[in-house]
Amino acid sequence: MKKLINKPDDVVTEELQGIEAAHPDLVRVFYDPHYIVRADAPVQGKVALVSGGGSGHEPMHGGFVGVGMLDAACPGQVFTSPTPDQMEAATKAVNGGAGVVHIVKNYTGDVMNFEMAADLCRAEGIDVESVLVDDDVAVQDSLYTAGRRGVGTTVLLEKIAGAAAEERRSLKEVADIAREVNANGRSMGMALTSCTVPAAGKPTFEIGDDEIEIGIGIHGEPGRERTKLKPAAEIVEIMATAVVDDVPFKQGDQVLAFVNGMGGTPLIELYVVYNEVAKFLKGRGVTIARNLIGSYITSLEMAGCSITLLKLSDELIRLWDAPVKTPGLRWGV
Amino acid sequence: MLAVTYDDVVRFIQAYADVIAEQKDHLTQLDSAIGDADHGINMNRGMKAVLAKLNGHASGDIGATLKTVGMTLVSTVGGAGGPLYGTLFLQLGAATSGKSELEPADWEAALAAAVDGVIARGKAELQDKTMADALVPGRDAYRAALEDGASFAEALRRSAAAAEEGMKATIPLVARKGRASYLGERSAGHQDPGATSSWLLLKTVADTWAGD
Ligand SMILES: Nc1ncnc2c1ncn2[C@@H]1O[C@H](COP(=O)(O)OP(=O)(O)OP(=O)(O)O)[C@@H](O)[C@H]1O
Ligand SMILES: [Mg+2]
Numbered sequence: 001m002k003k004l005i006n007k008p009d010d011v012v013t014e015e016l017q018g019i020e021a022a023h024p025d026l027v028r029v030f031y032d033p034h035y036i037v038r039a040d041a042p043v044q045g046k047v048a049l050v051s052g053g054g055s056g057h058e059p060m061h062g063g064f065v066g067v068g069m070l071d072a073a074c075p076g077q078v079f080t081s082p083t084p085d086q087m088e089a090a091t092k093a094v095n096g097g098a099g100v101v102h103i104v105k106n107y108t109g110d111v112m113n114f115e116m117a118a119d120l121c122r123a124e125g126i127d128v129e130s131v132l133v134d135d136d137v138a139v140q141d142s143l144y145t146a147g148r149r150g151v152g153t154t155v156l157l158e159k160i161a162g163a164a165a166e167e168r169r170s171l172k173e174v175a176d177i178a179r180e181v182n183a184n185g186r187s188m189g190m191a192l193t194s195c196t197v198p199a200a201g202k203p204t205f206e207i208g209d210d211e212i213e214i215g216i217g218i219h220g221e222p223g224r225e226r227t228k229l230k231p232a233a234e235i236v237e238i239m240a241t242a243v244v245d246d247v248p249f250k251q252g253d254q255v256l257a258f259v260n261g262m263g264g265t266p267l268i269e270l271y272v273v274y275n276e277v278a279k280f281l282k283g284r285g286v287t288i289a290r291n292l293i294g295s296y297i298t299s300l301e302m303a304g305c306s307i308t309l310l311k312l313s314d315e316l317i318r319l320w321d322a323p324v325k326t327p328g329l330r331w332g333v
Numbered sequence: 334m335l336a337v338t339y340d341d342v343v344r345f346i347q348a349y350a351d352v353i354a355e356q357k358d359h360l361t362q363l364d365s366a367i368g369d370a371d372h373g374i375n376m377n378r379g380m381k382a383v384l385a386k387l388n389g390h391a392s393g394d395i396g397a398t399l400k401t402v403g404m405t406l407v408s409t410v411g412g413a414g415g416p417l418y419g420t421l422f423l424q425l426g427a428a429t430s431g432k433s434e435l436e437p438a439d440w441e442a443a444l445a446a447a448v449d450g451v452i453a454r455g456k457a458e459l460q461d462k463t464m465a466d467a468l469v470p471g472r473d474a475y476r477a478a479l480e481d482g483a484s485f486a487e488a489l490r491r492s493a494a495a496a497e498e499g500m501k502a503t504i505p506l507v508a509r510k511g512r513a514s515y516l517g518e519r520s521a522g523h524q525d526p527g528a529t530s531s532w533l534l535l536k537t538v539a540d541t542w543a544g545d
Contacts, residue, residue: 033408076411080371083415085408108511112416112454116407144507145514200370219369221515 001201003301008198012055012075019062023327026066033083035090036062037072047165047174048072048094051103051158052087053110054079056197057218060155060297063328069162070103070326078197078300079219081109087117091126099127099171101178103158105150106134129175133157135187135308137246138215138223149217152260152308153185155296156320159329163322177319181310186246188239189223189306191216193264195299214238218262218299218306232269236276239307244284248311251285256310256320261295264303270294273305281309290320296328334486337435337542342395345541346387346402350380352533363526367513372414372526379410379418393433400426413511414527417451417464421534424450437485441476444492448472455510462508462520464527471496471535486543493532493539500524500532 005011012034019036020029029036035052042048051061052074061073071094076082091100100121104114111132118128133150161178169177191213194203204220207213212235215223224242249255259274261267274293281288289312297306312320323332353360353376360373383405392398399422407419428443429435435443448468457463474495478488501524508520511527 079369080375080411081413081415083408083411108455109412109415112413113411115454116416116419139515140517144509145517146511149515197370199374204370217515221369221512222519 001196001198003196003198005198008201011198012077015055015058016062016075019327026325026327027062030089030093033086033089035072035074035086035093036065037090037093038066038070041071041094042096043071044096045098046096046168047098047171048091048096048100049103049158049162049165049174050074050087050090050094050100051154052076052082052090052114053105053107054081054219056195056300057297059328061158064155064158064326066324066326067333068166068322068324068326069158069329078199081107081113084113084117084120087114088120091117091121091128092124095126098168099129101161101165101171101175102128102130103154103161103178104130104132105154106132106147107149108146110150127171129171131157131161131175131178131182133182135182135185136217137186137188137242138217149221151189151218152187152258152297152306153182153310155260156185156256156258156292156308156310157181159324160316160319162324163319166322181316184248184311185308186243186249187306187308188214188242189216189218189262189304190214190235190239191220191223191262191299191302191304192229193303195220195263195302197300212304215242216299216302216304218297220299220302232272233276236273236280236307240277240280243307243309244281244286249284249286249309254287254289254312255281256290256292256312257281257288258292258308258310260292260297260306260308262302262304262306263295263298264301265295265305267294270305273307277307289317334484334543335436336485337440339391339393339395339398339433341542342398342435343387343391345538346383346398348541349534349537350384352537353377353380353530356530356533360526360530363524363529366523367508367516367520368526369512371412372530375410375412375414376418376530379406379415382409394430395432395435396426396428396430398426399423399429402426413455414530416454417527418530420450420454421447437479437488440485441479444472444475457510460506461510462503462506462513462525462528463510464525464531466503466506466525467496467499467528467531467535470499471531489539489543493536496532496535500528503528
């Protein structure tokens with residue numbers, strides 16, 4: 001294992017210390033338990049957004065705390081769900097009296113820990129609405145799985161719901177907009193290489209020099225198929241077809257196209273992928289109204305990418321364009 | 334043995350922490366085959382924290398101590414194991430609240446509450462390839478043994494034996510809950526890590542309370 005760290009056990013805490021040192025104007029960091037809140041929290045009368053998940057996906061979620069996006073983020077150990085005490089403390093710290101939305105990616109651990117936290121918060125009189133993100137089309141959503149995983153759409157949802165909360169919409173309205181984003185967003189990922197969890201010290205999975213995994217999850221979960229490396233155009237064709245063929249994309253739709261790097265893939269390759277996505281969607285009669293290209297929901301140093309398409313209404317476009325000021329995403333301010 | 338004392342309960346908790354520490358790599362290895370290779374690491378982090386928390390705190394109240402174990406696991410384990418084992422111990426604690434001794438029927442009620450809690454939290458059904466596949470047979474065998482007129486010690490041994498069988502029976506199953514379910518058919522042929530740590534729990538209960 002070759003990593004820029006001091007000790008594997010200290011990675012998460014030291015990363016938080018780094019965020020605190022870098023962005024005191026945007027966020028405040030707490031250590032017992034671990035959570036990050038926006039610098040001016042709690043904002044009175046505003047619905048607060050709390051998200052969380054395992055670490056190793058930076059800038060998600062801590063990098064999205066700030067004006068126009070999240071009020072708080074709870075980082076777990078690397079690739080391990082955070083715990084209810086973190087979520088409860090974060091919820092209390094950002095509650096401005098208008099209720100709190102918990103944004104939960106659909107993984108068994110995240111779901112159960114957030115459920116326990118929501119129970120604790122409600123018992124203390126805080127209104128909590130939970131919104132589940134499950135957009136990964138690589139997983140068959142059926143009675144026989146834990147359901148689709150939450151991946152790329154999470155980033156878009158946190159931005160858009162954050163904008164709605166900033167406008168002082170009600171708890172129910174903010175939660176409904178977040179659910180609308182989830183219902184209209186679909187993603188698929190792929191990996192060129194594996195990643196190494198610091199505490200494990202060895203790669204999460206084996207993959208040959210000439211192989212790729214299509215449908216990979218953000219913790220290295222298996223995808224749909226292991227194949228030989230192909231040109232970007234063919235890879236995008238497979239991924240984009242799977243995304244578009246899943247409800248709800250059709251000719252005439254306008255979408256946000258999000259090409260995300262997994263952590264180890266340079267921007268030059270992400271633009272090659274974006275070019276292929278744009279050509280593909282043109283062929284399908286789908287218009288790209290907005291885009292996002294870069295590494296925003298990563299899997300440590302894994303090389304690869306994911307493609308997320310979000311069907312946009314004029315209202316969602318307006319909320320996407322609204323100002324945002326966080327360590328990881330910033331415009332309009 | 335007619336009843337279990339407060340000290341017996343503490344000995345069980347300490348023994349379970351030792352067993353988890355010993356089996357940490359084995360549990361993690363099972364999880365690397367069908368999950369994300371962290372079950373042993375997660376459980377060991379939690380039980381270490383439990384030992385630190387209990388050190389020097391002898392309340393004498395079995396329920397209060399078991400609840401402390403549950404709260405500590407909830408806040409230190411993370412993943413799926415944290416809420417599930419946390420709930421298991423919280424329910425054991427709620428069912429034994431205020432008691433300084435457990436009779437066979439007390440353990441029957443506590444075990445039933447704990448298993449119900451795990452199922453309510455995870456919504457697993459039998460044969461989903463989870464902890465429930467060891468816990469449910471363990472609970473049922475204990476109850477059946479008492480109905481048969483078996484001694485406390487004998488009932489605990491039968492409970493552990495049934496949990497072991499349930500754990501082994503997870504090997505051919507296709508997972509329908511948790512991370513392993515993403516593998517579909519590829520999850521068959523591997524023993525479930527959570528069922529294994531649950532068998533270890535009931536085995537540790539039997540080993541400490543019904544020791545030969
Ligand atoms: N819904 C469920 N109900 C009961 N047991 C479950 C459920 N889901 C998973 N499990 C058990 O949890 C075990 C895995 O626990 P572990 O501590 O490794 O959590 P995890 O799934 O890796 O969590 P995370 O993905 O957040 O890291 C499985 O072997 C299984 O027995
Ligand atoms: Mg695991």
